[in-house]
Amino acid sequence: MIFRAVLIGMGCLLSGSASLAESAVAKLEYGTENNIAYYDAATLARADGYQKEQGKLDVYYPKGTKGFATVVWFHGGGLTGGSRYFPNLKDQGVALVAASYRLAPKAQPPAYLEDSAAAVAWVIKNIERYGGDPKKVFVSGHSAGAYLATMIAMDPKWLGAHKLSNQSLAGVIAVSGQMTSHFTVKKQRGDKGPELRPIIDEYAPLYHAANKFPPICLIVGGRDIEFKSRVEENELMAVTLRNLGHKSVEFYEMAGLDHGTVEQGAMIIMRGFMQRTLQGSGNE
Template sequence: MKLRDRVTPSGLRKGLAGALMTLAAAAAFAGGRVEWAIPYRASDAQLPEDAYQRTQCKLDIYIPEGVEDFPTVVWFHGGGLVKGGRHFPDLKDKGIALVAVGYRLHPQANYPAFLDDAGAAVAWTLDNIAKYGGDPNKVFVSGASAGGYLSAMVGMDPRWLEAYGHAPDELAGIIPVTGQMTTHFNVKKWLGDEGLQYRPVVDENAPMYYVRRGLPPFCIIVGDRDLDFPARVSENQFMADTLKVLKNKQVEFYALEGLSHTQVSAGAAIIIPGFIERVTETGPAKKK
């Protein structure tokens, strides 16, 4: 086909759009490189190619360039455990690796599939991050909303990491962003609770159930008391206060005035690098 035959106005628009998308992607990942759609559970390879678990249980990893022994944030997306997809938080180009996790959702999968997936993805990170240049002793778990709930559960309830040969004490820190510290409202519903959505339940499916002395450092971030979900600030404040009462060494709590539930992640992106720096003490990962 001759060049003039394929450079039509329509083709030109498509070409420009493609070029702009390529430039946007390059800009989005400035300061690092990305590997996409990595299965985090080796056994999934035995499943049919179109099996939901095999297609859903993957992660993307952003690796900072020119940095050694960098910290890593494993990030779980929100969506009430029924929707959403893996994505990176706005923490790129800060010398921090990011692991964006896809996990099984209801109703395609039932409780506790998403918790098992969270444990498997964090275990994969602990096992593999050194191959990318990261420090396995600097792995933090985080996420927003339902992802905040998952990060707290995998960081506090030992069942989910123990299933993959690890323990919560191996984590450098836990950073739930506007997550439920009581049992997630959908989890309690799926397990037969008929109470109102905002009636708190603290059972073995609640991060609060696993509060103890000697947990990894905590950074709890929520929105405005009047704009975040009802009682979300109060239950997270109670979690932070209880962690402090039990003499956990490093507990930070932030209620971000003026930010709604869906806006908190933007504010959290400002706070998280400083928390990581304080925890690791040495500051940002060293430049090569």
């Protein structure tokens, strides 16, 4: 599905009379665990201090229930800044995992991709002990975080390094992510061309477009106020995936929201996408 939407009226995705399930969600209590190392002991033994420092995540989860979905969230910041935080999806009956990763210029590619994959792998392997379903793990993020999430979901080698399949993910939700090679990655790899000149190589999500990977939801702000080319790149990704035969692609352009404010608008869409995806796969 491809949509151009204004923010007004998008609440219909979540509106309606409260169901018994929604009432149960409202009564849940939530717990938080912070500063969990997501690399295994062997990796940490040979890691430098920066990798150990950044290789951490926080978990927010509903207590006293089982089988819930999880959103692994990567922060934005151009791959050069930012810090981990939970997206605005608390108290929704799902677990949230906020993961840090090494940043440029201190880290060189593919360090931030390796970290992101390790964080997702940790969640898949460990979320069940909190009550979550490892088959209901979504990867998501904003801006640079959306780039990382999309790369992990689309290029099988990153999770493959942890003996996991990218197809084991429930879905990917990219909020204003770059679909060509990220501008920081280009610069670090020696490209001296203009920042807006697109490169589609192994570090570009578009390079890995195929019909066999998890359901994907692409969300951007209005093309008149978003980052230049960001809407068009995501629209190209949606069209390309559909033309390749991918069966579950959603694209939303949220008019009136810019690169920063689209993150909050996206929260309206994310829950609906997750519900539709889980219902369609028979996992809910």
